[in-house]
Amino acid sequence: MTSDPPGRRTEQPAGALAEEESLWELRSGLARSPALPASLVEQLTALGDASVWLELADRDDLSGDQIRLLARRGDAQVVIRLLSRGLLPPDEVDRFDPPVVIALADIAAIPEDWAWRLAASPDPAIRGALAATTHLPADVVAALADDPDLEVVAEAARSPRISDTLAERLATHPHLSVRRALACNEHAPSHLLVALAERRTPPATLCPACDGSGHWLAEHWSCDGKHQDALHDLDYALTLNPRTPAETVSRFTAHPSIHVRWRLAVRTDLPQDAYWALAQDPTPGIRSDVAANPAIDEALIRAMAGDTTYDVRRRLAHNPAVPLDVLAELAASAKIGPTLLPRIAAATPAEISELAASTVPAVRMLLAARHDLPSQIIDQLADDHDAKVLTSLATNPALSEAQLRTMVAAHGPRVAAKVAGNPSCPPDLLIQLAQQTPPVQKALRRIAEHPNAPAEALLACLADEQARRIAASHPALPAQTIIQLLTDANTSVAAAAATNPSLPEAVMHDLAASDDGSTAPC
Numbered sequence: 001m002t003s004d005p006p007g008r009r010t011e012q013p014a015g016a017l018a019e020e021e022s023l024w025e026l027r028s029g030l031a032r033s034p035a036l037p038a039s040l041v042e043q044l045t046a047l048g049d050a051s052v053w054l055e056l057a058d059r060d061d062l063s064g065d066q067i068r069l070l071a072r073r074g075d076a077q078v079v080i081r082l083l084s085r086g087l088l089p090p091d092e093v094d095r096f097d098p099p100v101v102i103a104l105a106d107i108a109a110i111p112e113d114w115a116w117r118l119a120a121s122p123d124p125a126i127r128g129a130l131a132a133t134t135h136l137p138a139d140v141v142a143a144l145a146d147d148p149d150l151e152v153v154a155e156a157a158r159s160p161r162i163s164d165t166l167a168e169r170l171a172t173h174p175h176l177s178v179r180r181a182l183a184c185n186e187h188a189p190s191h192l193l194v195a196l197a198e199r200r201t202p203p204a205t206l207c208p209a210c211d212g213s214g215h216w217l218a219e220h221w222s223c224d225g226k227h228q229d230a231l232h233d234l235d236y237a238l239t240l241n242p243r244t245p246a247e248t249v250s251r252f253t254a255h256p257s258i259h260v261r262w263r264l265a266v267r268t269d270l271p272q273d274a275y276w277a278l279a280q281d282p283t284p285g286i287r288s289d290v291a292a293n294p295a296i297d298e299a300l301i302r303a304m305a306g307d308t309t310y311d312v313r314r315r316l317a318h319n320p321a322v323p324l325d326v327l328a329e330l331a332a333s334a335k336i337g338p339t340l341l342p343r344i345a346a347a348t349p350a351e352i353s354e355l356a357a358s359t360v361p362a363v364r365m366l367l368a369a370r371h372d373l374p375s376q377i378i379d380q381l382a383d384d385h386d387a388k389v390l391t392s393l394a395t396n397p398a399l400s401e402a403q404l405r406t407m408v409a410a411h412g413p414r415v416a417a418k419v420a421g422n423p424s425c426p427p428d429l430l431i432q433l434a435q436q437t438p439p440v441q442k443a444l445r446r447i448a449e450h451p452n453a454p455a456e457a458l459l460a461c462l463a464d465e466q467a468r469r470i471a472a473s474h475p476a477l478p479a480q481t482i483i484q485l486l487t488d489a490n491t492s493v494a495a496a497a498a499t500n501p502s503l504p505e506a507v508m509h510d511l512a513a514s515d516d517g518s519t520a521p522c
Contacts (some may be wrong), residue, residue, distance in 0.1 A: 023511075024049050025491045029498030031055035031512050037505060041066050045073050057081040068092070076100050083107055100128050105133035115140045124149040131155035141167050147440045150177060157181035161450040164189055171196060176207040176230040183237035184246075193244040196234060197251075204230075232257040239263040248272050253277040258286070265289035272297055284309045291316035302326060310334065317341060324351060331362035338392030338418075340369040352377060368392035379403075387411045394418030401426050408433070417442035420450065427454040434460035445470060455481075465490075472496035479504055486511075 080103040082088035090108040131144040132155045145156040157170045158181045170182050171192045207230035209223035214402045221229035236259050238244045244271040265286045267276050275296045292315040313334040320342035332428045355367040364512050365388045368381050382403045394415050397477040407415045420443040434457040448461040448470035458477050461467040472485045473496040485497035
């Protein structure tokens with residue numbers, strides 16, 4: 001598919017140009033409207049603006065004819081978006097367009113003559129992008145591995161279509177950038193990854209630091225002929241690759257590069273002694289990642305609970321394997337906040353009762369974040385006198401209106417935003433929360449997006465800058481207010497109003513009219 005040239009952006013005075021830009025912002029918003037009539041999809045397509053085309057390409061209600069029209073009128077990015085979303089069948093792309101063909105090669109096999117045409121492109125960026133695609137013929141990958149441009153060769157080394165024979169050859173490439181690219185490739189034979197890790201391949205002769213080949217890290221590297229920084233980067237790539245055997249990378253726990261050790265800390269296939277070694281690392285961030293790793297055993301979890309670094313303890317609390325007694329200790333000191341932790345989400349009925357009866361408010365707060373609690377536990381927590389517990393519980397949709405009102409009466413602004421975010425919060429309570437003095441900004445933003453919010457509450461939300469943008473798209477907002485917001489000084493508010501499904505259809509048609517006021521031809 002090819003695109004017609006877009007029909008906008010002519011030379012105009014600054015004021016007129018700003019007005020035109022505002023109009024296209026509104027049309028982009030209109031293209032996102034869930035109530036957009038089918039006729040306006042075609043009309044907006046015909047107007048010819050890249051940003052509007054992309055918004056239309058993200059819709060889920062396009063007909064086959066609309067998709068084909070959009071692909072025919074839109075530019076390469078529009079076609080790519082339609083392809084990536086599975087809306088445009090690959091076999092309907094029948095014209096050669098390099099960016100589109102490259103995107104297509106990541107989705108399905110492309111005609112071999114197209115692949116060879118792109119492989120012969122004078123632009124190394126195109127050849128490199130082609131080499132990185134998923135469905136490229138293996139013989140084209142092999143040809144790109146002999147490209148005169150080093151970056152293209154590196155992309156070929158990353159290709160999922162790499163053959164074992166080609167991988168063997170690239171593992172001995174004289175430049176470490178190519179070996180590093182191969183080390184990232186999950187389709188490379190594992191014995192080659194081990195050979196790279198154990199330096200059992202012939203020594204490389206070049207690296208980005210000594211030849212200035214443009215690697216983005218090279219300016220921070222040095223090379224005395226041994227390529228040490230580049231070799232450390234190679235080891236980092238090997239730890240990234242799940243195909244590199246755990247017994248190989250576990251030898252890196254004392255690696256001189258912090259990046260290698262840090263990446264190693266998140267792998268879940270290492271022997272326990274490797275995690276114990278990393279748990280002693282002097283870098284707190286590495287210990288934090290070990291603490292969160294679900295593969296560490298209970299003995300190490302208990303040992304790490306005594307770490308003096310706050311973030312290590314906080315991350316340990318998020319580990320799904322943390323014992324409840326350890327979690328109770330962490331809750332009192334790690335300042336976790338009202339979030340649903342994996343271990344709390346997995347608690348048994350007996351454990352839930354135990355947690356609800358805890359004398360530590362932070363433990364009850366963690367339990368209150370769980371929305372599938374038995375009704376008697378919800379009632380028990382709703383009678384809690386600690387504001388932290390109620391703030392955590394306030395979003396639970398099983399709470400009654402009376403319980404929500406009691407929370408607001410007792411704790412006001414401290415629970416207002418959470419209550420406003422409760423999907424069961426009734427309209428009249430949303431009005432009360434929206435009209436609090438002084439206003440609670442976070443509550444206004446939750447009200448502005450609440451499906452139960454009535455017009456009276458939404459109008460109060462318009463006074464807050466962030467809530468105003470959210471409320472502008474709410475279907476309960478009065479139509480006249482929506483129309484007024486189309487001219488808001490904040491273009492994001494105006495664009496949000498244009499997405500509003502309650503915007504009168506006649507106004508939608510006015511926005512989609514061509515610049516001379518006529519209906520745009522398709």
